[in-house]
Amino acid sequence: MSLTITCGIDWAEDHHDVALVDETGKLVAKRRIGDDADGYRQLLDLLAEAGEAPETPIPVAVETARGLLFACLRATGRRVYSIxxxxxxxxxxxHRTARAKSDHADAMTLANILRTDADVHRPLPADSELVQAIAVLARxxxxxxxxxxxxxxxxxSHLKQYFPAALAxxxxxxxxxxxxxxxxxxxVAPDPATASRLTRAQLRAALRRSGRQRYIDDWVERLRAVFTGxxxxxxxxVERAMGRQTLALVGQLEAACRAADDLAEAAAEAxxxxPDxxxxxxxxGIGPLTGARVLGEIGDDRGRFADARALKAYAGASPVTIASGKSRAVRHRRVKNQRLAAAGYVWIFGALPSPLIKEHYxxxxxxxxxxTAAMRNLFxxxxxxxxxxLQTGQxxxxxxxxxxxxAVSDAAAA
Structure with missing residues (x-):
């Protein structure tokens, strides 16, 4: 019986609407559950009452797989589809052109999507715990x-309005x-007046606090020449007020730089x-950080992509063809995993010094x-x-x- 029942869950911030339908589209059960441990237990009880067997769990369709409840659902080994x-x-x-909408109706729509078209949608990948942790850190x-x-x-932009010496x-x-x-x-010098009054000793102390150890005197002389220009x-x-704003921005930038460095170290370590x-x-072109970003997005579920073409489409590297009648256009793909596409650009840019890759480019x-087209082709x-x-372990x-x-390189060498 569980093979003919599908489940749809309409997600909300503090509650979720659940609908179960059979193979004919008839509503079997519905319930509104909370986004907590009690709601999770209610969901499991509802699935069990519908006849779910441990060896054939009922598949679930959701619009977004965020949150603890859906993480626990994935951990049970059932197929969860993010539509x-x-x-x-x-x-x-x-079925409705009036555009009427309700949470329960959306839950039924999700359940019916699995009932009719489950084969054209992909379940969330069965990634290992380690690669899920890598994805969190890399993202x-x-x-x-x-x-x-x-x-x-x-x-x-802010410094340009009042402190061009800092930009220089x-x-x-x-x-x-x-x-x-x-x-x-x-x-220590967020405005032009303060910067122009900095002594060599103050500049030297600030540079040493930053961690600089070499060419400090050269830096001091150059900064003094710029700030006193x-x-x-x-x-x-107004200048002092804008300096206070600069201090706030520098504080935020300091925190962002520290977070990026700490997270890069953690992602590379994970x-x-x-094993991949x-x-x-x-x-x-792939180092520890770029590798963490790529692996975090593609995962380690070997059955996630049917072939290389599916992975290329997911990353936005393959073109898309738009044909109608006598018109036919081939364009780059806009709907894609933006994070993987961004990591891919960094990857290919770092790979260009390789002779064979540079020759292809x-x-x-x-x-x-x-x-950009040549970079996409390389990607x-x-x-x-x-x-x-990855499929063959090579x-x-x-x-x-x-x-x-x-072959060209070998011929030229000969």
Missing amino acids: NPMAVARYRER AQQDAVWNRSQLINQLR AFQVRGVGLDSREARAVLA DYLHQLPL FAQH AHILTSFP DRRRAAGDRH NRLLGCLFHC TFDPSRAFPAAA
């Missing part, structure tokens, strides 16, 4: 990096506003414990691809290699991945 809310809305309009670190970039842009001092090659030196100096100024009271780590790091550019190629290596072999480029 895109846009897809749920389209299914809802199959948190990625969020911290994005937050840091946003704060850097805010600080740069810290926007040089190899040094940015997020550098330890910039944060240390701006913490001729610049436009705001009114004194990644090193995974040596396969990912055999690819050029140059060949794509010579054929008319723009930079597509390496994702296919990664899928094969490490990356560039001569097999790029046989044409390897």
Whole structure:
């Protein structure tokens, strides 16, 4: 009986609506449960009353798999499907055009999606506990990096309004506003007047607090020359007020930089414990942090992707074809895992110094691809290699991945 019953759960902040339907679409049971341990027990009792057997658990469809309740559901080994809310809305309009909506109706819609089209939706992957932990750390670190970039842009825009000397001092090659030196100096001199009065000893002490050990005297002389230069100024009271705002931004930036560094260390440490780590790091451009981001998004469930094409589509590396009548267009994929796509760009950028990969990139550019298109093509190629290596347990072999480029290189060497 449990094979013919499907369950839909409409998620809310503090409660969830549950609906169970049979193979004909008839409602078997419904209940509103809380988002707590008691609600979880009520859900398990409801599934058991519907005839669930331990060896054939009832599949569950949800719009979002966030929260402790759904983590516990996944831990039971049952199939949990996360259905895109846009897809749920389209299914809802199959039977009702008035756009009426309720939590119970949405739960029934989710259950009916599994009843009719379970084979075209994928359950959440059965990833190991370790890779789930890696995903948490890698995503948190990625969020911290994005937050840091946003704060850097805010600080740069703010300094441009009243303190151009700071931009001139810290926007040089190899040094940015997020550098330890910039944060240390701006913490003691957040406005032009204070910066111009800094002595050599004060600048030297600030640089040492930042952790700098070499070329301190050169830094001191350059900073003094910049801070005592001729610049436009705001009114004194306005300038001091903007300096207080800079202190607040520098404090937030300091916390974001520290969080990004700490989380990067934790993600790399967890990644090193995974048995697939040596396969990912055999690819050029993948270090511990990039490897943690890639592994966290693709997981270690070998049955998650049917083939390499599915992984490429998930990452947004493969193009999408739009054809209607006589018109046909091939475009890059916009609906994708944005985190994996971002990690892929970092991966390919780091892999470009590899001779065979650089030769493939140059060949794509010579054929008319723009930079981003050539990078996507490389990402597509390496994702296919990664899928094969993970399935077979092999490490990356560039001569097999790029046989044409390897043959050209061998001929040139001969």
